[in-house]
Amino acid sequence: MSEILSSEVVIIGGGVIGAATAYFLCKEGAEVMVVEAEDLASGASGACDGFVSLQTKMPGSHLKLALESAQLFPSLAEDLEVDIEYNPCGGIMLATSQEQMKELRARAKALKSAGLEVEMLSAAELKEYLPEVGKTVKGGSFCPGDAQVNPISLTLGLAQKAQEMGATILRGCRVENIVVTNNRVREVHTTAGNIHSRRVVCAAGIGSNQIGKMIIVDVPVLPQRGQILVTEQRDPVLKTIVSGAEYLGTKANIPELLPEDEEAARLGLGFTAEQAASGNILLGSTREFVGFDNSTTPEAMNAIARNAMRFLPWVEDLDVIRSFAGLRPCSPDGLPILGTVKGVRGFYLATGHAGDGICLAPITGKLLSELVLDGETSLDIEPFSLYRFK
Amino acid sequence: MLRLRKTGTVDMGRSSGKGKGADGGRPREGGESLAGGHGDWARAWEVSRRKAVAVIDCRQEIPCNPCETACSKGAIRVGEDICALPVSDPEACDGCGRCVAVCPGMAVFLLDRRAGGGMAAVTVPYEMGEEPRAGEEARAVDGEGKELGKGKILKVTAAGGTAATKLVTLEVPEEWALKVRGVRLREIFIEEAEEVEGYRGAGDCIVCRCEEIVRSEVEETAGHGFRSLAALRRASRVGLGYCQGRFCLEPLRRELAEKSGRTVEELGFGSPRPPLRPVRLSRLGGGDVRDT
Ligand SMILES: Cc1cc2nc3c(=O)[nH]c(=O)nc-3n(C[C@H](O)[C@H](O)[C@H](O)COP(=O)(O)OP(=O)(O)OC[C@H]3O[C@@H](n4cnc5c(N)ncnc54)[C@H](O)[C@@H]3O)c2cc1C
Ligand code: SF4
Ligand code: SF4
Numbered sequence: 001m002s003e004i005l006s007s008e009v010v011i012i013g014g015g016v017i018g019a020a021t022a023y024f025l026c027k028e029g030a031e032v033m034v035v036e037a038e039d040l041a042s043g044a045s046g047a048c049d050g051f052v053s054l055q056t057k058m059p060g061s062h063l064k065l066a067l068e069s070a071q072l073f074p075s076l077a078e079d080l081e082v083d084i085e086y087n088p089c090g091g092i093m094l095a096t097s098q099e100q101m102k103e104l105r106a107r108a109k110a111l112k113s114a115g116l117e118v119e120m121l122s123a124a125e126l127k128e129y130l131p132e133v134g135k136t137v138k139g140g141s142f143c144p145g146d147a148q149v150n151p152i153s154l155t156l157g158l159a160q161k162a163q164e165m166g167a168t169i170l171r172g173c174r175v176e177n178i179v180v181t182n183n184r185v186r187e188v189h190t191t192a193g194n195i196h197s198r199r200v201v202c203a204a205g206i207g208s209n210q211i212g213k214m215i216i217v218d219v220p221v222l223p224q225r226g227q228i229l230v231t232e233q234r235d236p237v238l239k240t241i242v243s244g245a246e247y248l249g250t251k252a253n254i255p256e257l258l259p260e261d262e263e264a265a266r267l268g269l270g271f272t273a274e275q276a277a278s279g280n281i282l283l284g285s286t287r288e289f290v291g292f293d294n295s296t297t298p299e300a301m302n303a304i305a306r307n308a309m310r311f312l313p314w315v316e317d318l319d320v321i322r323s324f325a326g327l328r329p330c331s332p333d334g335l336p337i338l339g340t341v342k343g344v345r346g347f348y349l350a351t352g353h354a355g356d357g358i359c360l361a362p363i364t365g366k367l368l369s370e371l372v373l374d375g376e377t378s379l380d381i382e383p384f385s386l387y388r389f390k
Numbered sequence: 391m392l393r394l395r396k397t398g399t400v401d402m403g404r405s406s407g408k409g410k411g412a413d414g415g416r417p418r419e420g421g422e423s424l425a426g427g428h429g430d431w432a433r434a435w436e437v438s439r440r441k442a443v444a445v446i447d448c449r450q451e452i453p454c455n456p457c458e459t460a461c462s463k464g465a466i467r468v469g470e471d472i473c474a475l476p477v478s479d480p481e482a483c484d485g486c487g488r489c490v491a492v493c494p495g496m497a498v499f500l501l502d503r504r505a506g507g508g509m510a511a512v513t514v515p516y517e518m519g520e521e522p523r524a525g526e527e528a529r530a531v532d533g534e535g536k537e538l539g540k541g542k543i544l545k546v547t548a549a550g551g552t553a554a555t556k557l558v559t560l561e562v563p564e565e566w567a568l569k570v571r572g573v574r575l576r577e578i579f580i581e582e583a584e585e586v587e588g589y590r591g592a593g594d595c596i597v598c599r600c601e602e603i604v605r606s607e608v609e610e611t612a613g614h615g616f617r618s619l620a621a622l623r624r625a626s627r628v629g630l631g632y633c634q635g636r637f638c639l640e641p642l643r644r645e646l647a648e649k650s651g652r653t654v655e656e657l658g659f660g661s662p663r664p665p666l667r668p669v670r671l672s673r674l675g676g677g678d679v680r681d682t
Binding site for chain 1: 601614615616617618620621624625627630631632634663664665668669670671672674675676
């Protein structure tokens with residue numbers, strides 16, 4: 001490439017986190033370039049559910065981040081030209097044993113005192129929200145603040161809007177090296193040429209560890225596979241997003257809520273169901289560490305189907321038309337890694353969102369734009385620092 | 391079922407086929423000779439006074455020969471060059487109608503003039519949803535779908551061929567006997583194509599039927615710079631419907647190749663994901679997924 005590329009800020013990764021960061025930076029008038037190895041939304045952001053789930057977050061900084069993020073969705077839905085299918089539908093988490101009920105009740109209490117509205121429902125009370133549930137379902141918790149969004153449209157919508165505001169988006173352009181001199185980022189080497197830039201945001205999802213190596217920093221992000229079944233389209237039947245308590249158990253590693261079945265535990269099986277605006281019902285999901293393999297497996301598909309029938313018996317009549325798998329960028333504690341890196345000025349991390357990246361994308365984008373442009377953030381991101389692991 | 395039309399219009403003065411001397415002879419009542427190469431027809435016309443015989447109106451030299459294969463009497467020959475037009479031998483034919491049922495171009499019909507009295511029985515294939523019944527009236531149409539007039543249905547059979555194909559025998563005046571290529575049971579309500587509102591012309595046809603996505607939508611999405619087939623699918627939902635793209639991915643790849651200036655090979659196929667065909671969730675949850 002003969003022309004010399006340069007940009008005030010280079011964002012590595014065109015997933016939901018990179019796109020959100022580009023969007024908020026452009027809002028502030030920054031000159032932005034997004035460098036994406038494949039296509040927009042080709043990573044986890046294009047292979048996931050669209051839960052904007054608050055009741056699955058840990059009270060404390062995690063919940064705070066999610067609450068702030070959730071508040072940004074309505075205005076994003078307004079501002080973006082793409083319909084992101086944002087639906088403030090509320091969410092239900094189902095318990096299949098009294099022990100799980102007890103655990104959910106305790107959590108509801110903790111979440112409530114942290115400012116989140118959560119209500120416990122008996123099996124009878126569930127009827128109002130859900131069509132027939134399985135016999136083993138003992139009840140559940142309902143969080144009116146939970147919502148749903150189309151993750152692909154969200155990613156594409158954010159990127160498109162950023163582009164309209166002046167961002168350059170390079171697709172099929174892989175970052176191969178980052179040049180640091182005098183403790184400062186200077187240049188990003190890509191398959192499309194070298195880009196001069198003094199500020200680089202790493203939003204490379206499961207590629208973040210590789211990016212970290214380029215500046216000799218260990219970014220502990222591992223791919224965690226999640227598999228999903230997609231059913232045929234149906235008229236609206238699910239009014240809310242739905243999950244099972246084991247989903248929270250495997251997600252947040254809560255011993256009391258882990259699946260008892262050995263195979264389910266091995267697959268990290270946790271029930272999720274949501275009906276997309278298209279009418280398809282997405283049934284999930286698993287959590288496995290199998291490297292960069294994103295294929296779907298017969299075992300997991302069987303297990304997801306069986307598990308789904310346990311919670312919502314009527315799904316047995318649906319045709320499954322597709323399956324898919326995505327690789328969550330997972331940090332050791334499952335929480336995002338946000339902030340700067342010691343000794344390398346101009347390098348910022350926005351990665352490791354694991355199973356929360358869609359939900360946390362708006363706030364991540366906003367905080368990152370503040371950090372890059374002002375050097376400080378409106379919300380304390382210290383708890384998400386890379387250095388919490390050391 | 392969509393049928394390839396191998397027949398042309400049924401103006402029997404002209405035949406579009408260039409094979410074996412099909413230069414447009416046509417049989418007429420009243421002593422006019424059946425000039426030219428449609429000798430088969432002339433002979434068939436004569437023989438049809440004694441028995442039912444197959445008449446072949448096949449005009450395009452495309453690779454096709456089910457008629458030959460279907461005939462156990464050896465009465466139809468296409469020969470080694472599969473593109474050649476079929477030749478029939480009315481004497482050998484016993485009027486079983488298998489060739490009528492199998493011909494994908496609806497180019498074969500049976501002619502039977504035994505009844506006499508200026509009437510002929512014509513047997514044509516029928517594949518629409520309605521049930522034609524013996525004794526009822528039906529409209530006889532020519533190869534362009536133009537109505538010739540009404541005739542009585544004498545017989546309905548499922549002779550040979552695919553189960554969906556029925557053979558309908560219609561009694562018509564001899565004058566039209568060679569023009570009938572089909573029957574119609576219903577009135578056609580829409581007379582003029584212009585009257586159909588919102589019809590998208592061939593330039594903007596549906597590429598993905600499951601998701602009802604038209605070509606221009608795909609073009610527009612492709613114009614946003616997506617590089618791979620997978621990305622185009624994610625962005626437009628094309629190919630993400632019930633059929634999983636079995637029907638639409640090929641035209642789509644070509645479209646995207648054109649738009650992106652890349653070759654279809656470079657675009658890849660997207661990663662096919664199980665199940666290959668829609669499968670009941672209960673089956674997936676109960677049995678072994680590998681046998682579905
Ligand atoms: C099955 C499943 C269900 C999920 N459900 C939910 C949910 O309901 N709610 C929710 O909030 N979250 C959910 N998630 C999590 C969510 O999908 C992720 O957290 C989020 O998509 C991460 O976004 P990202 O932008 O960090 O990563 P990605 O979307 O993976 O994007 C990273 C991008 O960086 C690019 N890249 C990598 N390396 C390089 C390089 N060297 N040069 C250039 N580009 C590079 C990649 O090509 C990729 O496009 C789910 C995930 C899965 C797998
Ligand atoms: S009607 Fe029967 S016998 Fe006659 S040509 Fe057709 S297949 Fe052969
Ligand atoms: S089956 Fe025979 S008559 Fe029919 S189109 Fe093919 S070659 Fe022609």
